[in-house]
Amino acid sequence: MGHGRPIATTRSATGIPTARLAIWWVLASEIVIFGGLLSVYLMHRLGHPEWAAAAAHTQTWVGALNTFVLLTSSFTAVLAHQAAEKGDGKKAAKLLGFTILGACTFLVIKSFEWANEISHGYTITANTFWSFYYTAAGLHALHVIAGAIIMGYVAIDAYRGRELHRVEIIGIYWHFVDVVWIFLFPLLYIAK
Amino acid sequence: MADTLVDVHHDEHHGPSGILKYIWSTDHKMIAMQYMFTGMFMAIIGGYMAYVFRMQLAFPGISVPGFGQVSPGEYNALVTNHGTIMIFWVAMPVLIAAFGNYLIPLMIGADDMVFPKINRLSFQIFLVSALILLASLFVQGGGFGGAWTSYPPLSAMSQYNLTDLGSSLWLLAVALEFIAFLLGGINFITTLMNSRAPGMKAYDIPLVCWMIVIASILFMLSVGPLIAGAAMLFLDQTLGTGFYDPARGGDPILWQHLFWFFGHPEVYVVLLPAIGMTIDVIATFSRKKIFGYKLVLYTAVATGVLSFFVWAHHQFIAGIDPRMANVFTVTTLLISVPIAEMCFVVIATLYGGSIRLKTPMLWALAFMAEFLVGGVTGIFLGASGADIYFHDTYFVLAHFHYTFFPIAIIGTFCGFTYWFPKMFGKMMNDTLGKIHFWGTVIPFNFIFIPLFVLGMGGQHRRIYNYQHFPELAGPEMYLLRQVATIALLVMLAFQLVFFYNCIISWIKGEKAGRNPWEANSLEWTTESPPPHGNWPEGLPNVYRGPYEYGHPDRETDYWPQNEPG
Numbered sequence: 001m002g003h004g005r006p007i008a009t010t011r012s013a014t015g016i017p018t019a020r021l022a023i024w025w026v027l028a029s030e031i032v033i034f035g036g037l038l039s040v041y042l043m044h045r046l047g048h049p050e051w052a053a054a055a056a057h058t059q060t061w062v063g064a065l066n067t068f069v070l071l072t073s074s075f076t077a078v079l080a081h082q083a084a085e086k087g088d089g090k091k092a093a094k095l096l097g098f099t100i101l102g103a104c105t106f107l108v109i110k111s112f113e114w115a116n117e118i119s120h121g122y123t124i125t126a127n128t129f130w131s132f133y134y135t136a137a138g139l140h141a142l143h144v145i146a147g148a149i150i151m152g153y154v155a156i157d158a159y160r161g162r163e164l165h166r167v168e169i170i171g172i173y174w175h176f177v178d179v180v181w182i183f184l185f186p187l188l189y190i191a192k
Numbered sequence: 193m194a195d196t197l198v199d200v201h202h203d204e205h206h207g208p209s210g211i212l213k214y215i216w217s218t219d220h221k222m223i224a225m226q227y228m229f230t231g232m233f234m235a236i237i238g239g240y241m242a243y244v245f246r247m248q249l250a251f252p253g254i255s256v257p258g259f260g261q262v263s264p265g266e267y268n269a270l271v272t273n274h275g276t277i278m279i280f281w282v283a284m285p286v287l288i289a290a291f292g293n294y295l296i297p298l299m300i301g302a303d304d305m306v307f308p309k310i311n312r313l314s315f316q317i318f319l320v321s322a323l324i325l326l327a328s329l330f331v332q333g334g335g336f337g338g339a340w341t342s343y344p345p346l347s348a349m350s351q352y353n354l355t356d357l358g359s360s361l362w363l364l365a366v367a368l369e370f371i372a373f374l375l376g377g378i379n380f381i382t383t384l385m386n387s388r389a390p391g392m393k394a395y396d397i398p399l400v401c402w403m404i405v406i407a408s409i410l411f412m413l414s415v416g417p418l419i420a421g422a423a424m425l426f427l428d429q430t431l432g433t434g435f436y437d438p439a440r441g442g443d444p445i446l447w448q449h450l451f452w453f454f455g456h457p458e459v460y461v462v463l464l465p466a467i468g469m470t471i472d473v474i475a476t477f478s479r480k481k482i483f484g485y486k487l488v489l490y491t492a493v494a495t496g497v498l499s500f501f502v503w504a505h506h507q508f509i510a511g512i513d514p515r516m517a518n519v520f521t522v523t524t525l526l527i528s529v530p531i532a533e534m535c536f537v538v539i540a541t542l543y544g545g546s547i548r549l550k551t552p553m554l555w556a557l558a559f560m561a562e563f564l565v566g567g568v569t570g571i572f573l574g575a576s577g578a579d580i581y582f583h584d585t586y587f588v589l590a591h592f593h594y595t596f597f598p599i600a601i602i603g604t605f606c607g608f609t610y611w612f613p614k615m616f617g618k619m620m621n622d623t624l625g626k627i628h629f630w631g632t633v634i635p636f637n638f639i640f641i642p643l644f645v646l647g648m649g650g651q652h653r654r655i656y657n658y659q660h661f662p663e664l665a666g667p668e669m670y671l672l673r674q675v676a677t678i679a680l681l682v683m684l685a686f687q688l689v690f691f692y693n694c695i696i697s698w699i700k701g702e703k704a705g706r707n708p709w710e711a712n713s714l715e716w717t718t719e720s721p722p723p724h725g726n727w728p729e730g731l732p733n734v735y736r737g738p739y740e741y742g743h744p745d746r747e748t749d750y751w752p753q754n755e756p757g
Contacts, residue, residue, distance in 0.1 A: 006302070006303045006304035006305075006306075006308060006725075007302065007303045007304075007387075007731060008297060008302035008303055008304050008305060008306050008383060008386075008387035009304075009306045009307070009387070011302070011386055011387045011388070012386050013385065013386050013387065013388045013392075014385050014386055016385075016386070018306050018382055018386045018387075021382050021385060021386060022306070022307065022378055022379075022382045025377075025378045025381055025382065025412070026378060028412060028413070029374050029377075029378070029412045029413075029415075029416060030416075031416070032412070032413055032414075032415075032416025032417060033416035033417070033419050033420050034416075034420070035416065035417070036416050036417025036418070036419075036420040036421065036450065036453075037417070037420035037423075037424075039417075040417070040420070040421075040424075040446060040450070044441070044442075044443070048441055051441070124427070124431055124433055125431060125432050125433055125434070127434075127440065127441065128433070128434050128435065128440055128441035128442055129441075131424075131427065131433040131434065131435060132435075135423060135424060135427060135433075139420075139423065
């Protein structure tokens with residue numbers, strides 16, 4: 001197991017495994033980043049009812065489709081965790097592969113959506129609603145990309161039967177990425 | 193207990209060799225030294241900047257030796273980057289990253305941080321951010337000159353700040369620095385929570401470790417909105433969005449909220465580690481148990497919580513509703529209560545102790561005395577009525593430096609001189625140490641007391657040449673400015689004593705041995721300097737708290753944490 005890992009990493013004074021403890025702190029720091037951005041957006045949105053006109057041009061069904069894709073990818077991440085718990089690294093890797101596929105589908109849909117919007121003149125500078133739209137969704141998309149890349153590494157390790165506990169950790173992160181989108185979808189698409 | 197020696201020395205045997213061993217090391221002590229020396233290098237640059245603009249202020253138009261004539265744009269870039277460097281590239285890396293990395297594993301009896309590679313990554317991102325900041329000073333148009341607070345629209349629009357590339361690079365550097373400290377902070381928090389030596393309970397942790405970890409949590413919880421805000425400012429600068437432009441539905445005050453929501457907790461992010469080090473030093477050199485360990489700990493947590501509710505005291509003249517200003521006045525004045533409490537704990541610890549006035553102890557006492565001045569002058573600024581007059585004057589600047597200088601400079605010297613024997617295995621020369629101490633602390637007061645007076649006289653900040661303002665150009669005001677500048681020159685000159693002392697002590701200082709100060713905490717139970725893995729003979733167990741000095745039943749007046757019953 002240990003790749004020259006220090007004893008410090010193997011200790012667990014709280015009873016919570018170190019990696020799980022750390023990922024929750026990562027999420028805490030992420031929550032304040034997205035929390036800050038979204039509360040700023042909310043306050044501006046309440047102060048500018050006229051932004052509803054701009055928001056009317058977002059395509060709710062595309063957002064809904066992407067919500068479905070992300071939720072499904074989270075589901076396979078849960079199944080991967082289950083497989084890893086049972087020690088089945090190959091199955092966990094395969095299920096994580098499905099999650100990565102979901103991430104890619106999400107990004108492809110998003111690219112077409114953005115390309116379409118930009119070609120209609122709704123660019124990031126079109127008005128401040130669109131600035132928030134692209135910034136918030138863009139920051140989220142960066143997290144999707146980063147998550148998918150890390151998940152690739154975890155899946156390769158899991159396939160070889162190594163570091164199976166990381167399947168759970170990346171899963172927790174992935175659920176967070178999912179939850180952020182669940183906040184973004186109503187705020188950016190449904191609220192017209 | 194359950195610890196087994198699983199190839200701890202792996203990296204040492206199979207890692208890269210030569211200079212790469214230092215650059216790519218994952219050893220927490222090596223990373224701490226990297227942070228320490230990068231921070232000190234940046235402090236020299238920040239000090240040089242202060243020298244240049246103080247010369248311009250005291251002797252306007254002079255050709256500053258080592259710089260030349262200072263243009264208005266250069267002046268702005270110098271004050272901006274002096275502030276930015278001293279806070280983000282000196283105080284943060286030295287107080288939190290360097291001491292945190294060095295002390296946490298050693299003080300809790302672990303062989304390293306829980307994530308050594310993330311630790312290394314944290315330093316590498318930090319180093320890149322420092323290089324970007326330094327590079328930003330040399331691009332077309334010069335370095336960013338919109339103050340370390342970087343308020344839009346000045347910071348957002350290049351037609352106002354005239355430093356198109358400089359301001360974007362500045363922002364990028366600050367954002368990268370934040371990411372580096374988030375990574376480091378997660379490591380500190382997780383290490384302290386999970387990797388303590390067997391037997392070490394929550395109240396057996398030395399206070400300095402607690403303080404660094406509480407500071408890391410504060411940083412993590414306050415910096416998030418500013419990271420989002422920085423991304424928005426970056427888009428305003430580069431793509432031309434209008435987040436901070438009222439003409440396009442944005443709001444420039446928004447930046448102030450995001451900045452100070454981070455900026456005020458940030459004061460405590462650097463204060464707490466400094467207080468933690470001072471308290472440890474004071475216990476060791478008074479040979480007494482800390483008066484109220486839990487009190488200090490709870491007080492630190494209370495300070496941290498309160499610090500999230502005071503930020504708008506920076507915005508009393510930014511068009512804030514006066515009723516809201518009242519609320520923030522109350523919270524701001526409240527936060528002086530826990531800090532005063534810590535001062536009383538220190539005094540109570542000193543009372544009746546057998547005090548040893550070694551160099552680290554002098555720094556610790558000076559920290560308390562000078563920080564007190566900073567705290568008391570803060571009351572005037574926290575009260576919205578008085579602040580309307582004092583706002584943006586040198587009174588604010590002097591108050592700020594009476595808090596940050598004790599934190600970042602006095603606190604650092606306190607910790608550095610205390611742990612120098614552990615870090616380098618040699619004792620520092622105490623006489624040279626005391627010369628350096630007095631040569632730093634006395635001029636410090638001669639720099640900033642005149643600035644208090646000037647501020648009360650109405651001297652505004654961020655002005656390049658006071659000759660353009662007849663009511664601020666009188667000879668008595670120039671005399672005070674010159675006193676401050678000359679005191680700065682004296683103080684900077686005395687830093688040579690410090691560097692000389694470091695080098696001469698490192699080369700031919702007396703061997704320190706394991707525990708030269710007769711202290712209790714775990715870092716003193718291993719060799720000086722500790723080898724890779726920290727305790728080659730096996731990691732220690734813990735039987736008691738870190739402040740058991742002067743126990744009546746014992747012959748020696750200290751009782752190391754790892755000695756069985």
